[in-house]
Amino acid sequence: MVVFSGQGDARRSMALLWRTAGSKEARTAPGPKPGLDVDTIVAAGIAVADEQGMADLSMRAVGVWLGRSAMALYTYVPSKNELIDLMHDRVLAELPTAYETGGGWRPAVVSWADDVWAFYLRHPWVLQVSQARPVLGPGEYTQLETVVRILDGIGLEPLKVRRVISVLFQFVRGMARVAAELQQAGPATGVSDEEWWSVRSALLMEAAPDFAQRFPAVAALESGAAPVAVEEGSGDTAPYLDHEAKEAFRVGLDLILDGIDAAVLSTSAGSNRPTSSAP
Amino acid sequence: MVVFSGQGDARRSMALLWRTAGSKEARTAPGPKPGLDVDTIVAAGIAVADEQGMADLSMRAVGVWLGRSAMALYTYVPSKNELIDLMHDRVLAELPTAYETGGGWRPAVVSWADDVWAFYLRHPWVLQVSQARPVLGPGEYTQLETVVRILDGIGLEPLKVRRVISVLFQFVRGMARVAAELQQAGPATGVSDEEWWSVRSALLMEAAPDFAQRFPAVAALESGAAPVAVEEGSGDTAPYLDHEAKEAFRVGLDLILDGIDAAVLSTSAGSNRPTSSAP
DNA sequence: CGTGATATCTTTACGCTGTAAAGAGATGCG
DNA sequence: CGCATCTCTTTACAGCGTAAAGATATCACG
Structure with a gap:
């Protein structure tokens, strides 16, 4: 179930995101002093989502975290969807904003992708916020700026840069989603992946005793590709599939980077040199 | 909010998926004749999800669709999660299962991706079913078999084939998800995308009046890449962004296919040497 | 042909959700 | 002081998945 962005008053949303709410003017209004503020509530929301997952993020849960009732939050934030938008944009701030491109764009993109991957595993709930209509907050744009700066000037026309960024984001998000769901599913259900898979297979x-007849190509593929050597000795909770997921991530990323290379070459055929795999 | 797969009795799940429930033996048990069956319920679930979206798929809604109470479904299906698994696996059956590879693997992959894309836009709720622990039903394996058959024998080692398939799926799903959410968000809220974007920008x-200073690369990119000529005259509801989304999809896919090309070349360079990690 | 076991299906109920509405209590200005 | 205004709580409502209990229909058996 995807969480859609807020549909409320667009001007108020923007003001909350960019903090242009009248925070400067001194308070002279009557009434009790506010015991909370938007930042505190957003931080509490992030804490709850990190700790208990998006499914258990409720207004009541955030209220409990802050020692207030659920309805107290509505003084500061118009709805749960708006709160999620704010959480999403705010949490992006912990991502690095600059990458060394001296050694070429390729290692920079790899570093960036690794950081984003780790970020999503740290905050898996972010993957459940709808991407249809982006939040348009400072966090989102800072993140975009970071990756545009890496890919700027490598010899792609602007439209192509946008497409490349799309592909990269979809890939990183998709792979991280699978890894994050695995990570969540394990502890949540008390069933490790190895158990789950062995029981299921x-x-x-x-x-389906006729599996090999019905799906010959899949059967051949699995018998030929399954044994990615299991590394023993690591003390992680689910070392095997974590490692497997990360390895798939790296290989897939390489594939995409090769595609970018090809695009660069075909655009500026002649002048620029490829970083790897020459024809 | 992602819908996780059922955690119930694994044997019963498998039996439901592969229809190995004792459907052969004649019914001689006492009690009233069943007025429903699993297939009917699954079809009703798909109809509700297609028509009203995943958020409005409830046991009560499926019950109403069938003229029964919500609890009647529990006679046939152990839980809502199990029902969703069955819906997911069953709906995959409408995808084509064979592609012409005579003209090379590349056009075949493009056709396949187009079909999957259209499928996801037809059944957007499928994108909201967790991919962490696949359903392992006949539909899922048929789909996998189809794409493996396209990529078999193009000169990639089995492990690489799996990675390539991962990348393709993540990409198609990711891009389709954005397109599907756009498609849903428009009618649902009564705000077209052009409106939404013009208001928001x-x-x-x-x-953020200092936007161009804070995010120079993004500002430059947008001023340089925005004008994807709007095609007028088409009578669709949201022709512009639909077209834009599809175009981004095609360009991104090309990028990935170029990456696959590079992987094929580097694998079969010389004779038949794998690029990494030989057995 | 009862009669009891068993199956389908309905009704009711519980704890959860987001949030509307109303009220309690604190605060500062006239 | 009185009163408008603000924060925060309480209560309430319609929805959710599903456990539990009960009504009803059907068969096998004495």
Whole structure:
């Protein structure tokens, strides 16, 4: 279930995102002093989402975190969707904003992708916020600025840069989503991935004894590609699939970077040199 | 909010997916004759999800669709999550299962990606089912078999084929997700995308007048890349962004296919040597 | 042909959700 | 002081998934 962005008063949303609410003017209004503020509430929301997951993020839960009732939050934030937008934009601030491009764009993109990957695993709930209509807040634009700066001047026309960024984001988000869901599913259900898979594949062979006949290509692929050597000795909770997911991430990223290379070459055929894999 | 797969009795799940429930034996048990069956319920669930979206898919809604109470479904299906798994696996059956590879793998992959893209836009709720632990049903494996058959024998080692498939799926799903959410958001809120964007960008400039200073690369990119000529005359509801989304999809796909090309070349360079990690 | 076991299906109920509405209590200005 | 105004709480409502209990229909068996 995707969480859609708020549909409320657009001007108020923007003001909250960019903090242009009249924070300067001294308070002279009657009434009790505010015991909270938007930043505190957003921070509490992020803490709850990090700790308990998006499914358990409720106005009541954030209220409990702050020692208030759920309805107290509505004094500062118009709705839960708006709160999520604010959380999303604010949490992006912890990403690095600059990458060394002296060694070429390729290692810079890899570093960036690694950081984004780790970020999503740290805050898996971010992956559940709808991307349809971006939040248009400072965090979002800072993140975009960072990656545009890496890819600027490598010899792609602006439209192509946008497309490349799309592909990169979709890929990183998609792969991180799978890894994050695995990470969540394990502890949440008390069933490790190895257990889950071994139980399931046994049952699969039981339910579909003709599997190899019905799906010959898949069967051949699995028998040929399955044994990615399991590294023993690491004390992580789920070392095997974590490692597997990260390795798939790296290989896929390389594939995309090769595609970018090809695009660069075909655009500026002749002058620029490729960073790897020459024709 | 992602819908996770069922955690119930794994054997029963598999039996439901592969229809190995004792459907053969004649019914001689006492009690009233069943008025429903799993297939009917799954079809109703798909109809509700297609028509009203995943957010409005509830046991009560499916019950109403069938003229029963919500609890009647629990006679046939152990939980809502299980029902969603069954819906997911069943709806995949409408995808084509074979592609002409006579003209090379590349056009075949493009056709496949186009079909999957259209499929996701037809059933956007499928994009909201967790991919962490695949359903392992016949639909899922049929789909996988289809794409493996396209990529088999183009000169990639099995592990690489798996990675390539991962990248393709993540990309298609990611891009389709954005397009689907746009498609949903428009009608649902009564605000077209052009309206939404023009309102938002006006407010953005108001809230962040120093935008071009704070985000110079993004500002430059947008001024340089924005004008993707709007095609007029088409009578669709949201022709511009639909077209834009599809165009981004095609360009991104090309990028990935170029990356695959590079991987094929580097693998079969010389004779048949794998690029990394030989067995 | 009862009669009891069993199956389908409905009704009710519980704790959860986002948030509208109303009220309590504190605060500063006239 | 009185009163308008603000923060925050309480209560309430319609929705959710599903546990539990009960009504009703159907078969096998004495």
